[in-house]
Amino acid sequence: MNHQFSDQRFSSAALAAQIQSVGVDIEGVNLSYGSNHVLKDVNLAIKPGEFFAFLGPSGCGKTTLLRLIAGFNTAQRGEVRISGRDISTLPPHRRDVGMVFQSYALWPHMTVRRNVAFGLEERRVPRAEIERRVDAALDLVGLRHLADRRPSQLSGGQQQRVALARTVVIEPKILLLDEPLSNLDAKLRVQMRQELLSLQRKLGLTTIFVTHDQEEANTICDRIAVMEDGKVQQVGTPQDLYDHPANLFVAGFLGTANVLDGAVQNDGAGGRVFVGDGVTPVALPPTVGAGGAGGKLMFRPQNLMIRADGGPPAAGHARLTGTIRHREFLGASIRYAVDVGGQLVQVDAPHQAGDALLAPDAPIILDLAADKARLLHP
Amino acid sequence: MTSLALTRDRIARVRPGPALAALLIAAFLLLFLVVPVVQVIFVAFQDKTTGAFTLVNFADFFQNDLFMRSFWNSFYVSAMSVVVASLLALPLAYLTTRFEFRGAVLIQSLGIIPLIMPPFIGAVAMQLLFGRNGSVNLLLRDHFGFSIPFMEGLNGVIFVQSIHYFPFILINLSASLRNIDRAMEESAQNLGCHGFRLFRRIVFPLAMPGYVAGASLVFIKVFDDLGTPLLLNVNDMLAPQAYLRISSIGIADPMGYVISVVLIACSLLALWVSALAMRGKDYATVQRGGGGLAKRRLKPLEMVAAYGIVLLILVLVLAPHVGLGLLSFATIWSFSPVPDAFTLKHYQTVFTESGQYITNTLLYASLAALLDVVIGTAIAYLVLRTKLPGRQWLDYIAMAALAVPGVVLGIGYLRSFYDVPMPFTGQPLSNFWLILVFALAIRRLPYALRACTAALQQVSSSLEEAAENLGATKLRTVGRIVVPLMSGGILAGFVTSFATAAVELSATIMLVHSQSDAPLAYGLYVYMQSAAGRGPGAALGIFAVIIVGLGTYLSHVVIERGRRERGQDH
Numbered sequence: 001m002n003h004q005f006s007d008q009r010f011s012s013a014a015l016a017a018q019i020q021s022v023g024v025d026i027e028g029v030n031l032s033y034g035s036n037h038v039l040k041d042v043n044l045a046i047k048p049g050e051f052f053a054f055l056g057p058s059g060c061g062k063t064t065l066l067r068l069i070a071g072f073n074t075a076q077r078g079e080v081r082i083s084g085r086d087i088s089t090l091p092p093h094r095r096d097v098g099m100v101f102q103s104y105a106l107w108p109h110m111t112v113r114r115n116v117a118f119g120l121e122e123r124r125v126p127r128a129e130i131e132r133r134v135d136a137a138l139d140l141v142g143l144r145h146l147a148d149r150r151p152s153q154l155s156g157g158q159q160q161r162v163a164l165a166r167t168v169v170i171e172p173k174i175l176l177l178d179e180p181l182s183n184l185d186a187k188l189r190v191q192m193r194q195e196l197l198s199l200q201r202k203l204g205l206t207t208i209f210v211t212h213d214q215e216e217a218n219t220i221c222d223r224i225a226v227m228e229d230g231k232v233q234q235v236g237t238p239q240d241l242y243d244h245p246a247n248l249f250v251a252g253f254l255g256t257a258n259v260l261d262g263a264v265q266n267d268g269a270g271g272r273v274f275v276g277d278g279v280t281p282v283a284l285p286p287t288v289g290a291g292g293a294g295g296k297l298m299f300r301p302q303n304l305m306i307r308a309d310g311g312p313p314a315a316g317h318a319r320l321t322g323t324i325r326h327r328e329f330l331g332a333s334i335r336y337a338v339d340v341g342g343q344l345v346q347v348d349a350p351h352q353a354g355d356a357l358l359a360p361d362a363p364i365i366l367d368l369a370a371d372k373a374r375l376l377h378p
Numbered sequence: 379m380t381s382l383a384l385t386r387d388r389i390a391r392v393r394p395g396p397a398l399a400a401l402l403i404a405a406f407l408l409l410f411l412v413v414p415v416v417q418v419i420f421v422a423f424q425d426k427t428t429g430a431f432t433l434v435n436f437a438d439f440f441q442n443d444l445f446m447r448s449f450w451n452s453f454y455v456s457a458m459s460v461v462v463a464s465l466l467a468l469p470l471a472y473l474t475t476r477f478e479f480r481g482a483v484l485i486q487s488l489g490i491i492p493l494i495m496p497p498f499i500g501a502v503a504m505q506l507l508f509g510r511n512g513s514v515n516l517l518l519r520d521h522f523g524f525s526i527p528f529m530e531g532l533n534g535v536i537f538v539q540s541i542h543y544f545p546f547i548l549i550n551l552s553a554s555l556r557n558i559d560r561a562m563e564e565s566a567q568n569l570g571c572h573g574f575r576l577f578r579r580i581v582f583p584l585a586m587p588g589y590v591a592g593a594s595l596v597f598i599k600v601f602d603d604l605g606t607p608l609l610l611n612v613n614d615m616l617a618p619q620a621y622l623r624i625s626s627i628g629i630a631d632p633m634g635y636v637i638s639v640v641l642i643a644c645s646l647l648a649l650w651v652s653a654l655a656m657r658g659k660d661y662a663t664v665q666r667g668g669g670g671l672a673k674r675r676l677k678p679l680e681m682v683a684a685y686g687i688v689l690l691i692l693v694l695v696l697a698p699h700v701g702l703g704l705l706s707f708a709t710i711w712s713f714s715p716v717p718d719a720f721t722l723k724h725y726q727t728v729f730t731e732s733g734q735y736i737t738n739t740l741l742y743a744s745l746a747a748l749l750d751v752v753i754g755t756a757i758a759y760l761v762l763r764t765k766l767p768g769r770q771w772l773d774y775i776a777m778a779a780l781a782v783p784g785v786v787l788g789i790g791y792l793r794s795f796y797d798v799p800m801p802f803t804g805q806p807l808s809n810f811w812l813i814l815v816f817a818l819a820i821r822r823l824p825y826a827l828r829a830c831t832a833a834l835q836q837v838s839s840s841l842e843e844a845a846e847n848l849g850a851t852k853l854r855t856v857g858r859i860v861v862p863l864m865s866g867g868i869l870a871g872f873v874t875s876f877a878t879a880a881v882e883l884s885a886t887i888m889l890v891h892s893q894s895d896a897p898l899a900y901g902l903y904v905y906m907q908s909a910a911g912r913g914p915g916a917a918l919g920i921f922a923v924i925i926v927g928l929g930t931y932l933s934h935v936v937i938e939r940g941r942r943e944r945g946q947d948h
Contacts, residue, residue, distance in 0.1 A: 070564075070568055071567075072564055072567075072672075091567075091572065092564065092567040092568055092572075093567045093568070093569075093570045093571055093572040094570070095568075096570075097568065098568065098569075099564075099565070099568045101561040101564070101565055102561075103559060103561050105559060105561035105562050105564070105565040107562060107565075107566075107580060107583075107584070108584070109583040109584060109586075118566065118569055118571070118579075119569030119570055119571075122566075122569055122570035122571045122575070123570055166565075166569070167568075167569075170569055170570070
């Protein structure tokens with residue numbers, strides 16, 4: 001079974017030519033179900049042609065926000081604009097916003113072809129054109145040979161493609177994907193996300209992707225809005241979010257974060273330093289620390305260097321002393337959990353064949369690159 | 379060689395316990411379902427005197443005006459009952475599944491109230507309320523100068539049957555509407571579809587299997603029903619004809635058997651058509667977090683209309699109960715909207731002369747229900763949890779009882795067991811009251827079996843494996859783990875079987891040999907034959923309603939409790 005989207009330049013080019021990339025603006029959106037405040041003052045600007053992700057744990061409001069754009073929820077306040085036009089009051093069927101449902105929602109009483117033709121029929125497109133465009137959409141996802149099957153006769157991956165074809169065939173203004181990969185097995189998921197990306201690039205379709213899987217979002221999205229508790233915590237490129245998380249939630253949600261409790265003090269020379277148990281004072285850049293004495297020091301495992309020689313800390317580095325609690329052998333590296341002043345810190349040591357591992361309960365000395373550490377608030 | 383080895387392997391894996399249970403059940407089904415029905419079919423194709431194979435009986439049937447009229451009447455009444463029942467059920471199903479509607483509780487009870495009173499019990503009361511000189515028409519004639527022939531001839535049967543059976547459509551249709559994943563509807567809206575087109579293209583086709591299931595059930599039930607036409611004195615329908623032939627001419631007359639074969643054929647045809655309509659359409663589409671169609675609030679004017687419809691149907695549904703209640707307390711009720719005066723005399727009569735009807739009913743119905751759940755549990759276990767060859771056939775045969783009308787089973791029992799003398803007494807076996815219990819058990823077995831199968835399906839087999847892993851034998855596992863976990867479903871199956879067996883008339887009427895062995899339904903029929911007996915008959919009917927109502931309530935409580943215990947109550 002060929003799992004690649006067939007590269008039918010003619011059909012995808014024809015589809016792409018029809019699609020004008022548009023931007024989506026979400027402004028001051030608030031939504032409550034009774035006393036449950038689900039979306040809290042959400043503001044987002046999604047650029048034309050962008051592959052954008054709503055990322056967050058379950059219950060953070062990401063799916064609610066997506067359904068709001070499709071028109072299945074109504075916000076108490078705020079508006080959603082597509083290419084500048086407010087669509088908040090339009091019913092779902094007049095929004096021209098294509099949505100692929102998490103369950104795919106293929107109608108079991110129709111064949112694949114009738115499923116894909118449905119939206120065009122609703123738009124009163126002439127019969128001949130419907131057939132042509134349905135064929136093109138099915139070619140695009142490589143499933144034209146299954147056009148006369150019923151959805152129940154298809155595999156999960158095939159159903160996913162049909163759902164995608166059914167949505168893009170109407171040439172929607174934007175494409176909404178609600179956890180589209182969550183029902184696929186691990187191998188297919190990795191493959192499908194690349195295919196989604198290449199499809200999105202081909203069509204130039206502004207796409208919003210809802211997921212709770214940071215890897216999914218990181219690998220295919222241009223920008224990500226990290227959401228938690230109904231609020232957008234931070235918006236940025238995957239690299240931005242990882243390297244410069246705005247708060248402890250974002251830092252912890254994307255990748256592994258070491259967090260140290262401590263206090264911020266003046267160093268007596270006009271600068272500010274972070275002090276904590278088991279760590280020498282860490283010089284903070286002048287921009288941070290405006291929030292007063294609170295805050296925690298966040299850094300990644302790879303920001304630490306094991307100093308087996310025990311020499312003085314390198315320039316610009318702080319010194320951590322602690323005890324190894326346990327270790328995980330990961331192949332390319334070894335992750336040690338180190339007790340530093342009563343708090344656990346993860347450190348990654350690169351591994352080569354023949355290297356000896358450090359033993360649990362052994363003392364260890366670590367150097368932290370101070371410019372990589374960040375002072376964060378919850 | 380491989381096939382032989384395979385067979386030997388399969389035989390080796392058969393354990394004696396389940397095999398013995400399967401054999402016992404097979405023997406029971408064979409003796410009390412297969413043999414009588416095959417006997418009936420056999421006799422229909424037999425020459426009355428020579429015993430040779432012949433089609434003459436069928437030729438007679440099709441050339442007889444009365445039989446042909448009965449055939450078309452039965453067909454017409456069944457089809458029209460489906461239509462009228464659909465008209466009652468559709469708005470109710472739509473209201474509960476599409477709207478936030480406070481009356482939904484009311485509609486749920488509407489779905490139960492008719493079922494706790496078998497149609498034939500209320501038939502006479504309906505005549506007094508809606509008949510030519512019934513309350514409604516008297517009032518209409520006095521005030522508006524016209525009357526409506528609700529109860530004239532076949533109309534009466536259609537009216538009574540559709541009021542009784544519309545819940546089958548309501549329940550099935552509501553369930554399949556509720557099972558539609560909201561995403562099914564939303565994806566259509568997302569692609570530009572809305573309003574009536576959305577209903578026609580997506581919602582209606584997806585709900586169709588539930589509707590067909592309910593409608594075909596109504597058709598079969600009405601087609602096979604004997605009690606209602608008998609009590610309404612409509613004799614030119616198939617089931618009453620079969621009964622009258624056998625009871626007036628005798629069990630040697632071939633026409634009763636021919637009619638039985640026609641009844642079975644029509645039941646099978648209806649089942650086949652519905653299976654055909656539903657093939658490949660198991661559209662249970664709710665996925666995790668799906669949760670049914672989107673509901674909206676009713677606008678004020680819509681709310682008035684909705685309550686109007688619900689109340690109108692509620693009045694219709696309660697009419698037989700109210701009528702029966704009035705009749706049971708009435709001194710004389712004739713040519714007047716309400717009875718002349720009220721009395722407790724009828725209840726006194728029932729208590730003094732008809733106590734044995736009630737005790738017989740309780741005995742027969744509980745024995746039949748007990749048999750049903752024991753056999754139902756055993757078949758469910760054999761089918762789902764053993765590898766016994768041919769186990770599926772037990773299920774098929776037990777379910778086949780659905781297609782056998784009560785009259786046919788009754789005739790089959792008479793034919794098969796009349797010539798078998800009882801040990802000691804020498805009486806015909808068919809006169810023995812236990813035969814009646816077996817007939818009731820066979821008739822209700824399909825429902826009990828489905829309840830038990832559903833209950834067992836919810837018991838994960840890993841729960842059993844855990845018990846075996848900890849050292850319990852198979853039998854101990856069944857006793858300590860499986861049956862306790864199934865108990866809710868088993869109890870619900872018992873109560874349902876009990877409640878419906880308590881008011882079964884079709885098979886009973888054929889098999890009751892003496893007054894002292896007769897159950898309540900038969901007594902009621904006897905009472906209703908005379909004008910003077912109507913009062914006590916109604917009082918007896920009230921007892922039937924109470925028995926069935928209590929049973930239904932109990933099974934509801936049991937099912938709800940089971941659901942809460944399994945944590946599905948959200």
